[in-house]
Amino acid sequence: MLEFDVNSSDKSARSGQLTVNGRKAKTPLFMPVATKGAVKTLTSEDLEELGVQAVISNMYHLLMAPGIEVIESAGGLHEFMNWDGVIFTDSGGFQMIRKDFDQDINDERLRFTSGGDEYEMTPRECVKNQWRLGPDVAMCLDHCPPYPADRGELEKSVRRTRKWAERCRREEMNLFGISQGGTVPELRRKSCRDMVDVGFQGYAVGGLSIGEPREEMYQMLEIADDVYPANKPRYLMGLGSPVELLESIERGVDIFDSAYPTRNARHRSVFTKKGRIDIRKSVHKQEYGPIDENCDCPTCKNYSRAYINHLCRAEELSWMRLTTVHNLHFLLELMRRARDAIEEERFEQFKRVFIDDYK
Numbered sequence: 353m354l355e356f357d358v359n360s361s362d363k364s365a366r367s368g369q370l371t372v373n374g375r376k377a378k379t380p381l382f383m384p385v386a387t388k389g390a391v392k393t394l395t396s397e398d399l400e401e402l403g404v405q406a407v408i409s410n411m412y413h414l415l416m417a418p419g420i421e422v423i424e425s426a427g428g429l430h431e432f433m434n435w436d437g438v439i440f441t442d443s444g445g446f447q448m449i450r451k452d453f454d455q456d457i458n459d460e461r462l463r464f465t466s467g468g469d470e471y472e473m474t475p476r477e478c479v480k481n482q483w484r485l486g487p488d489v490a491m492c493l494d495h496c497p498p499y500p501a502d503r504g505e506l507e508k509s510v511r512r513t514r515k516w517a518e519r520c521r522r523e524e525m526n527l528f529g530i531s532q533g534g535t536v537p538e539l540r541r542k543s544c545r546d547m548v549d550v551g552f553q554g555y556a557v558g559g560l561s562i563g564e565p566r567e568e569m570y571q572m573l574e575i576a577d578d579v580y581p582a583n584k585p586r587y588l589m590g591l592g593s594p595v596e597l598l599e600s601i602e603r604g605v606d607i608f609d610s611a612y613p614t615r616n617a618r619h620r621s622v623f624t625k626k627g628r629i630d631i632r633k634s635v636h637k638q639e640y641g642p643i644d645e646n647c648d649c650p651t652c653k654n655y656s657r658a659y660i661n662h663l664c665r666a667e668e669l670s671w672m673r674l675t676t677v678h679n680l681h682f683l684l685e686l687m688r689r690a691r692d693a694i695e696e697e698r699f700e701q702f703k704r705v706f707i708d709d710y711k
């Protein structure tokens with residue numbers, strides 16, 4: 353059901369291909385988030401034209417609306433969204449455990465309220481709900497502690513994450529385990545080993561990129577690279593800034609997801625070779641060139657900075673779509689170039705040149 357081939361590697365960086373239910377995606381792979389079954393401002397045809405290979409939706413959000421049964425009756429998320437690329441679903445654990453919910457969690461189940469209603473879910477139900485949505489890959493329920501968390505909290509989350517992983521695991525499903533452990537090396541290592549012990553089709557690194565120093569996060573990726581089996585895909589959840597993506601690829605990560613490019617786009621922040629710029633600033637008012645000279649996305653091919661600046665100021669809604677298209681294209685292109693660099697064994701140089709420019 354799920355195959356993963358590493359085609360080439362350059363030190364720890366790998367390029368490969370994920371094949372799941374006949375759908376293929378090349379790695380390193382960036383997945384935009386389709387939290388509620390849509391990448392904000394874009395259609396599924398847009399995604400296809402941009403070369404998006406996979407998206408990730410969120411079980412918790414889809415449970416709230418329109419409800420699992422609505423999507424199941426439609427024939428699953430692929431049908432419902434009219435999207436034939438790869439779909440991952442996240443458990444929604446991160447959302448359900450978030451502090452603002454009236455939470456009540458133990459090893460058996462989590463209980464929370466949302467919109468005045470009470471919900472209770474076991475780890476197994478969490479995976480079953482995901483599976484009813486018909487994704488290609490589902491994620492284990494994990495217990496993500498807040499940052500910062502003390503050692504005791506981290507130990508508890510590692511223990512609970514393993515228990516939940518054992519309960520989530522089902523032979524017939526493509527399921528990824530998720531390690532926790534914060535940025536404490538021995539706890540992270542233990543949690544990664546726990547996931548390998550339980551045994552999954554792929555392995556994610558969770559609970560990072562939530563405020564910890566970057567260097568500590570990179571150290572955790574090196575531990576995951578060391579412990580996770582080389583022939584399975586590794587997935588770093590919730591990270592999408594260009595520099596961090598490249599640093600993580602260098603440390604053996606294959607798959608990423610993040611709202612970073614799309615959320616930035618909706619806050620007028622667009623990627624360029626030389627870093628992010630605020631397209632609404634008056635300095636762009638009479639710049640008649642594209643957002644990025646080197647970009648061949650539909651936005652840059654057809655529209656100027658001046659025009660998008662005007663659309664922002666005039667509150668013409670199409671600017672959000674134009675900036676989203678550009679930002680997403682920018683990251684997808686970065687992944688394509690990273691794959692080429694790995695295949696040609698010049699990844700480190702590629703990364704250095706990109707980062708020097710971008711900073």
Ligand SMILES: [Zn+2]
Pocket residue numbers: 643644647648649650651652653677678679681
């Ligand atoms: Zn562009």
